[in-house]
Amino acid sequence: MSEYKSGSNLEKVLRSGHFAFTGECGPPMGANVDHLREKAGHLKGCVDAVNVTDNQTAVVRMSSWAASLILLQEGLEPNFQMVCRDRNRLAIQSDILGAYSLGIRNMLCLSGDHQSFGNHPDAKNVFDIDSMQLIYTVKKMRDEGKFLNDQEVDVPPRLFVGAASNPFAEPFDFRVYRLAKKIAAGADFIQTQCIYNMDKFKKFMKRAVDMGLHEKCYILAGVTPMKSVGMALYMAKQVPGMDVPDSLIKRLRGAGKGKVAEEGIKFALEQIEAFKEMEGVAGVHLMAIEWEHKVPEIAERAGVLPRPTV
Amino acid sequence: MSDFKPQIIAFYCSNCASSAATIAEGMKKALPDNIKTVQVPCSGRIEILHLLKPFEEGADGVYVAGCQEDSCQYISGISKATRRVDQVKKILESLGIEPERIDVFNLSAGKGEAFVDTALEMTEKVKALGPVTPA
Amino acid sequence: MIVAKQKPIEEIMEMTKAFHKILVVGCKGCVTVCNVGGTKEVAILASALRIARKRSGRDVIVGEHTLERQCDPEYVDELKEIIDDYETVVSIACGVGPQFISERYPSTRVFPGVDTQFMGGAEAHGIWSERCAGCGTCVVHYFGGVCPIARCSKSLLNGPCGGSNDGKCEISRDVDCIWDIIVRRMMEQDRLEELIEFKPPKSWATARDGGPRRMTREELVE
Numbered sequence: 001m002s003e004y005k006s007g008s009n010l011e012k013v014l015r016s017g018h019f020a021f022t023g024e025c026g027p028p029m030g031a032n033v034d035h036l037r038e039k040a041g042h043l044k045g046c047v048d049a050v051n052v053t054d055n056q057t058a059v060v061r062m063s064s065w066a067a068s069l070i071l072l073q074e075g076l077e078p079n080f081q082m083v084c085r086d087r088n089r090l091a092i093q094s095d096i097l098g099a100y101s102l103g104i105r106n107m108l109c110l111s112g113d114h115q116s117f118g119n120h121p122d123a124k125n126v127f128d129i130d131s132m133q134l135i136y137t138v139k140k141m142r143d144e145g146k147f148l149n150d151q152e153v154d155v156p157p158r159l160f161v162g163a164a165s166n167p168f169a170e171p172f173d174f175r176v177y178r179l180a181k182k183i184a185a186g187a188d189f190i191q192t193q194c195i196y197n198m199d200k201f202k203k204f205m206k207r208a209v210d211m212g213l214h215e216k217c218y219i220l221a222g223v224t225p226m227k228s229v230g231m232a233l234y235m236a237k238q239v240p241g242m243d244v245p246d247s248l249i250k251r252l253r254g255a256g257k258g259k260v261a262e263e264g265i266k267f268a269l270e271q272i273e274a275f276k277e278m279e280g281v282a283g284v285h286l287m288a289i290e291w292e293h294k295v296p297e298i299a300e301r302a303g304v305l306p307r308p309t310v
Numbered sequence: 311m312s313d314f315k316p317q318i319i320a321f322y323c324s325n326c327a328s329s330a331a332t333i334a335e336g337m338k339k340a341l342p343d344n345i346k347t348v349q350v351p352c353s354g355r356i357e358i359l360h361l362l363k364p365f366e367e368g369a370d371g372v373y374v375a376g377c378q379e380d381s382c383q384y385i386s387g388i389s390k391a392t393r394r395v396d397q398v399k400k401i402l403e404s405l406g407i408e409p410e411r412i413d414v415f416n417l418s419a420g421k422g423e424a425f426v427d428t429a430l431e432m433t434e435k436v437k438a439l440g441p442v443t444p445a
Numbered sequence: 446m447i448v449a450k451q452k453p454i455e456e457i458m459e460m461t462k463a464f465h466k467i468l469v470v471g472c473k474g475c476v477t478v479c480n481v482g483g484t485k486e487v488a489i490l491a492s493a494l495r496i497a498r499k500r501s502g503r504d505v506i507v508g509e510h511t512l513e514r515q516c517d518p519e520y521v522d523e524l525k526e527i528i529d530d531y532e533t534v535v536s537i538a539c540g541v542g543p544q545f546i547s548e549r550y551p552s553t554r555v556f557p558g559v560d561t562q563f564m565g566g567a568e569a570h571g572i573w574s575e576r577c578a579g580c581g582t583c584v585v586h587y588f589g590g591v592c593p594i595a596r597c598s599k600s601l602l603n604g605p606c607g608g609s610n611d612g613k614c615e616i617s618r619d620v621d622c623i624w625d626i627i628v629r630r631m632m633e634q635d636r637l638e639e640l641i642e643f644k645p646p647k648s649w650a651t652a653r654d655g656g657p658r659r660m661t662r663e664e665l666v667e
Contacts, residue, residue: 085599089646111606114598116616125599129646132603136643148646166607174605174628177641181603185643193607240608240615359485362492366499401489404454405497443500 005188006160008105009077010049012310014218019276020283021304022079022220023047023295026056027067036067040074042292046299048307049106054081058118065099072103079162080104083112088128089148096138100157108162109134132185135163139186163187167204168197169241176207183217190217191285194224197243198274205280214280221275224287226264229253265298272302315344316370316436323353325383326419327375333422345429354387361398361412371436374414375428408439446475447539448573449482449559454493460556461533465504468531471511472538479573481559482537484511490558515542521549528553581651589630596623602644
């Protein structure tokens, strides 16, 4: 067996052929470390790694690398997210080195939501490089031991490189090529946008498998359980690039008072079952937004516990 | 304030409003003497500056009397004039001047009475607002 | 052309309130074409300033002058005949204009009467949009003749991002996703495989990021 790229738990789980299960945790809007520890506590033992979001939706929060370190202290493996919106290539490369030096082993490379969404719409953005180039940057630093300027890195950061993929955003026909491009740039694993339209995702995966992408990279399917009809409507109408079929909204509506959340979880569990069987899907990325305490229950009912130790 | 006689400039189109004016004359309905008229070949030729200049020279109100929207002699003349009047309303507002001091009216060639009524209506409105420049 | 937008008149009135002799200077270049800084607009702004002052009972003399271009010293020089008759200048050229006037007449206070927006063109009468970011190294030919640096909200060279929706950008339904247009254009040109090629990080050294720019063409220097 060849050497691990990073030796992260997530990498080991995926490499050994287990169906991976990752979670997500948003850092606090302040220095409320206790709250972060509490939220993260729910995920402990239930997931292989926890994505730590980076000023998600362009709202200022505790920095993702700092929150990642707090998770490390809690005995969880962070998947450090980095967006290109807030940093130029100098800051990006130095943060990569810093994060790695302090024990972070997974990193997810993102473009980042535009700042006009967030709570500092007057900000100047950076976008010195894009998410594709960020993937390339981390890989170059790790595999070639070189910075973007080709200067040598004194001890390269050994990170497991992740990227996002939105199978639903348009133009649909180009999406699988963009996925291929991210893999070619150096993505070791992919976490997709929340999936609700299973038919469309199946089509996407079929094309990915036909192109052999699943053999070059681990693809984790994104799942976010719907808490309410309101949330489903919001996702359908307000969140860019989200595809929520009417049939799901109808199903949630039909669940009746007080039972919508349970119906949302049931749908998520059915999805997870389907992903276990779907060719090319290596795991699930569960984004239970501000619903971290439900993760143990979902993991249990999804039959993914206990998590493997590799 | 009751003896305030507002100075008003009326731009009117030679196709519709002017024949209305002729009919009004025939009916012996004269325009009040506070209205100064400027006949134009088409209301679409009235520029923003033409509408502003009267205010600069001391007018209290300005209006454009042109065709009906659907029967403009030059098709879009009156709609152009309407958009420019709207623009001047915005300018006046930003200068702290009531936008009601400028308006546009759609007349028909045969309606002599309406031509005079428009002048009276505008006079009443501007009279109520008082002079642009306080004495 | 350089597209500009008039500043609110209130702002211009506030800027110039201390002055009694104001010269409004227009430009016959880009700002004339985009109907914001030519002879007509000089006259309108001058008239508006006079009306406002008249209403507030404060005297003002507002002069009007439109130069061939404000971005060329030889035309700016023309103002020397009249500038001394005024206390201040309001330039309604792009941001270059007030600076060239200030440089030529350093003791005169010059105010900008417009807000310069972008380098672009007219989509239709009365509608303009951005086309160029002046990055110093043109790459439009790689992207079906479309510039993602100026026209993608995130300047992505390897787009589209996940926020592309129905051909619209995530920032607003009123903004086209330029990557959607790029992908379609490249499909039309049967060049999709070129978009699958990775575009490495761009050098911004030729852009504004490399510091203020200056260009010399030896053969033209006298």
